[in-house]
Amino acid sequence: MLLNGRDWVEFPVVPDKDNSRRLGSESIAKFCSKELMISLVNHRTRIEHFSGYVFFIAFLVAVLAVSGWVYIHWHKREAVYEIEKTIRYSFLVKNKTAExxxxxxxxxxxxxxxxxxxxxxxxxxxxxxxxxxxxSGNQSLIFKLKGVPPYGSEVISITAEMKLSRAPQPFSLNEKSLLIAEPNIEVDALEIRDLAEKLDGNVRKIAAWIFNNVKDVGYIAEDRGARYALTRLRGDCTEFASAFVALARASGVPSRMVGGFILENSSKLQAESYHNWAEYKFGDAWKILDAQSNIVDSGYGQYISFYNFDGFSRLENSQRFLSYDQRLFVQML
Incomplete structure (x- = not known):
């Protein structure tokens, strides 16, 4: 008999009473059991080999994934912020008393x-x-001066080593806190809600509307806020930035006001270069928007942020980037 496509196998036969011949059932059972065991062993071996391959592939994928994460994590600083910049700024500090x-x-x-x-x-x-x-990510430098003579003066010089990017990079912030009303960002004012709806929540339309309708009147010592800018149609960079942030938030776009300096050719910061602008969230990054100049998603490498305005951190006056003992006179050089 030919079994399993292999050799012929002879089984013993047992004569019947009528002298007919039939295969011995015990012999067949033993043979089939043996063949079944061999088949099961071979099948198990194939499964073990296959499982080994699957485990190896899974292990290889895991190693590659971890290696990729480590590479991105450790190389992100160098790859993302590719422009090296040294900025300098200084202050003249005088004792204005006779003490x-x-x-x-x-x-x-x-x-x-x-x-x-x-x-x-x-x-x-x-x-x-x-x-x-x-x-909020704001950094302050606190200088404790010792032994300042009457009417004496000294200069404090500061140097910061920066890396800037040519395009906005992924950065995480608390978005919920940057959608609500806060001082000078009157998101819930009816005038702001209505205007935001008319502009379809489009940041470029919002920036263009502010640029074309709000008059730049130069420096204003006191912050007036978004509602003032959008109803009186006047203000300085602070009102322009506040107006955009309020309209963006009313449209469901997370945004905040930022204070700092604009660098062009020089790396030395000047007091007259202090400026306020806005950042808005797009995708996983925060983009620059300067409504006073109608700049949208541009200016990277020139705008240096010194202060984040939000619900946790806000200056009483956005133009003040320093505070000091009232016995001192301080001037940015």
Whole structure:
């Protein structure tokens, strides 16, 4: 008999009473059991080999995934912020009294440590200082001056090593807090809601409307807010930025106001270059929008952020980027 497509196998036969011949059932059962065991062993071997291949492939995929994550994680700083920039700024500090000051304090802002378009790597000064960091990412340098003579003066010089990006990079912020009303960002005002609806929540339309309708009247010492800018149609860079943020938030676009400096050819910061603009979320990044100049998603490498305005951190006056002992006179050089 030919079984399993292999050799012929002879089985013993048992004669019947009528002398007919039939195969022995015991012999067949033993043979089939043996063949079944061999088949099961071979099948198990194939399964073990296949499982080994699957495990190896899964292990290889996991190794590649982890390697990719490690590469991206450790190389992100160098790959994303590709423009190296050194910025410098300084202050003249004078004792304006006839008294000898045993101690006096000065607090100034430093560049924001990181956002979608800048990364501060190091900051140094010619005088000792402490760094104070708040939950909004704002950095302050606190100088404690000792032994300032009557009418005496000194210069504090600060240097920051920056890396800037040519395009906005992924950066995570608390979006919910950047959709609600706050001082000078009157999101719930009826005038702002109506205008936001007319502009379809389009950030370019919002920026163009503000640029074309709000008059730039130059520096205003007191912040007036978004509602003032959009009803009186006047203001300075602070009102332009506040107006955009309010309209964007009313349209469901997370946004915030930012204060800092605009660099062009020089790396030295000047007081007259201080400026307020806005950032809005698009995808996983935060883009620059300067409504006063109708700049949308541009200016990377020139805008240096020093202060993030939001519900957690807000200056009483957005034009003030330093605070100091009232016995001192401080001027940015």
């Amino acid at each position: 000898y000051l045993e101690s006096a304090s000065l607090k100034v802002f430093a560049p924001v440590r990181q956002n979608s378009y800048q990364l501060m790597e190091e900051i140094t000064a010619n005088k000792p200082f402490e760094i104070q960091l708040d939950q």
